[in-house]
Amino acid sequence: MDDHNPDLETFRKQWQEEVSARSTPKEQVYNSAKAYSSHEKPERSKAKSALPPSYVLNEEAEGVDGISAQAYHDLEDKDDTRRLGVEGSKHPQSRQNLKEPQSALEHYEKAIEREDQGNLGDSLNLYRKAYRLDAGVDRIYKNKHFPPSSNKIKPTDSNPSNASVTVPNPAHHSLDGPFAMTTNNLVNSFSNTTVAPAAPAIEGTLPPPCPIATIPSELLIEILLKTAIADVASFARLSIVCKRFAYLVATEDRIWERICRGLEYGFAAMHYIWKTSIAGKPLPTTLLDASDLPLDDALDVSTLSLDPCTSFNNVRLPRSPILLLSDVYPSYRQMLRTRPRLRFNGCYISTVNYHRPGASNTSTNSTYTCPVHIVTYYRYLRFFRDGTCLSLLTTTEPADVVHHLTKENLQAHHNKESMLPSAIMRHALKGRWRLSGSLVHQHDGEKEGDVHIETEGVDAKYMYNMQLSLRSAGRVCGTRNNKLVWKGFWSYNRLTDDWATFTLRNDRAFFWSRVKSYAMG
Numbered sequence: 001m002d003d004h005n006p007d008l009e010t011f012r013k014q015w016q017e018e019v020s021a022r023s024t025p026k027e028q029v030y031n032s033a034k035a036y037s038s039h040e041k042p043e044r045s046k047a048k049s050a051l052p053p054s055y056v057l058n059e060e061a062e063g064v065d066g067i068s069a070q071a072y073h074d075l076e077d078k079d080d081t082r083r084l085g086v087e088g089s090k091h092p093q094s095r096q097n098l099k100e101p102q103s104a105l106e107h108y109e110k111a112i113e114r115e116d117q118g119n120l121g122d123s124l125n126l127y128r129k130a131y132r133l134d135a136g137v138d139r140i141y142k143n144k145h146f147p148p149s150s151n152k153i154k155p156t157d158s159n160p161s162n163a164s165v166t167v168p169n170p171a172h173h174s175l176d177g178p179f180a181m182t183t184n185n186l187v188n189s190f191s192n193t194t195v196a197p198a199a200p201a202i203e204g205t206l207p208p209p210c211p212i213a214t215i216p217s218e219l220l221i222e223i224l225l226k227t228a229i230a231d232v233a234s235f236a237r238l239s240i241v242c243k244r245f246a247y248l249v250a251t252e253d254r255i256w257e258r259i260c261r262g263l264e265y266g267f268a269a270m271h272y273i274w275k276t277s278i279a280g281k282p283l284p285t286t287l288l289d290a291s292d293l294p295l296d297d298a299l300d301v302s303t304l305s306l307d308p309c310t311s312f313n314n315v316r317l318p319r320s321p322i323l324l325l326s327d328v329y330p331s332y333r334q335m336l337r338t339r340p341r342l343r344f345n346g347c348y349i350s351t352v353n354y355h356r357p358g359a360s361n362t363s364t365n366s367t368y369t370c371p372v373h374i375v376t377y378y379r380y381l382r383f384f385r386d387g388t389c390l391s392l393l394t395t396t397e398p399a400d401v402v403h404h405l406t407k408e409n410l411q412a413h414h415n416k417e418s419m420l421p422s423a424i425m426r427h428a429l430k431g432r433w434r435l436s437g438s439l440v441h442q443h444d445g446e447k448e449g450d451v452h453i454e455t456e457g458v459d460a461k462y463m464y465n466m467q468l469s470l471r472s473a474g475r476v477c478g479t480r481n482n483k484l485v486w487k488g489f490w491s492y493n494r495l496t497d498d499w500a501t502f503t504l505r506n507d508r509a510f511f512w513s514r515v516k517s518y519a520m521g
Contacts, residue, residue, distance in 0.1 A: 104133035108141050190247035224248060225255050232265050256332035263385065264520055270341055272437040275387030278454055278463065280430055337480050340435065340449040340470040342383045344521025347405055348484050348510035349398055350379040380405060381484070381510055383433055385521065391455045392428040400424070402515050429464070431455030451484065463492045473511060484510035
């Protein structure tokens with residue numbers, strides 16, 4: 001067999017060429033990587049020697065391979081410091097973040113940070129530790145991160161127009177903000193206003209007539225006076241109609257003086273001494289001490305008419321030292337509002353509720369089977385201008401009582417059985433009342449604002465004595481003198497001349513309620 005075979009030699013050459021062609025790209029990549037690392041970047045070769053051998057081998061392998069992605073496992077990951085756990089604890093920055101807080105403020109700040117990250121459990125524990133160390137840590141945090149000075153917007157130029165401070169220029173801004181006008185200044189600004197007529201219903205048409213807009217001020221004041229005498233509450237509500245009415249209601253002191261000195265709502269109807277007996281009969285004039293009278297002139301209050309048409313000049317007003325203006329009552333309007341006085345166009349009602357145990361069951365000893373009674377009863381007081389009053393204690397609700405609380409019904413049903421709705425008055429008691437005044441009873445040590453009431457007893461031998469104090473309930477700017485607070489309740493035995501005290505454990509204060517059927521009382 002001939003060893004020289006031309007076909008076999010040709011096959012060997014082709015195979016060698018194919019093998020050499022396949023190995024050429026790898027050798028070129030390997031040579032280019034070595035050239036770049038040795039000639040182009042000499043500094044990096046020096047730094048590479050300082051790295052661990054594994055890093056160099058990995059880089060050379062990846063550079064030769066050219067396929068796998070770059071991954072430097074021995075370098076610090078910048079996101080590793082943001083991780084919560086063991087992985088981030090090996091970095092200095094993460095160890096600093098995991099430093100345990102010491103003060104209450106640090107606990108509070110750490111709690112807010114954990115709350116923002118959604119870790120509510122750790123946040124709650126940190127909040128608790130912070131408040132245990134300092135109960136006011138929230139204010140400390142607020143002052144540190146949100147100081148009060150940061151919320152104030154300081155104006156760059158307090159006077160941009162360079163105007164004088166006395167010049168009312170809208171471009172001149174005050175550092176203290178807009179000027180706060182007081183109530184008196186606001187009312188005084190209405191002095192030159194007039195009653196403005198209503199605007200036309202349709203644009204272009206004539207406005208509706210408004211005769212009161214053309215009335216002179218003198219006649220307008222007279223109309224307001226008649227309104228105040230008829231109903232002082234309606235007169236006060238006129239101030240919300242327009243600015244002109246608001247100015248007249250607030251500043252027209254002649255109208256308020258007429259109300260204060262009048263018999264309708266004023267202090268001419270207030271009695272500071274006993275005017276009648278308990279039965280309602282007028283006392284003889286010999287029993288009335290002229291030195292105790294609150295009026296310094298001989299005025300018969302019967303001359304004061306309740307007619308709303310009474311004018312300034314048609315009635316002789318009482319001149320009393322008690323009605324003189326002072327520092328306590330700088331104006332008659334203030335006097336009418338704040339000085340203690342009784343109201344006659346309604347009644348005072350006291351609602352009493354209390355619990356008491358019922359009869360226990362003898363068959364069982366369980367406390368759950370014992371009934372409890374809720375007891376509700378009412379006390380009524382109505383005052384009259386002649387110095388008399390009515391007192392009633394009943395379980396009937398006010399809606400079924402107040403309209404029958406009159407002297408006529410008391411006289412018709414007193415101690416009489418009847419089926420009429422007004423028969424509730426058979427239990428009513430007659431009485432009398434007086435106020436304590438600082439000028440009238442100075443020698444007794446009484447203070448102004450107390451009400452003394454004497455009524456009949458359940459038996460002819462008894463007499464009841466009540467002492468209450470006039471107060472105000474509700475809003476500060478609301479109704480005044482609409483509450484009576486208990487100060488004492490006694491019983492007097494005429495036969496034995498003994499006094500007994502009633503306990504006021506369950507009794508409550510009286511509250512005034514207006515009754516329209518009483519009119520002006």
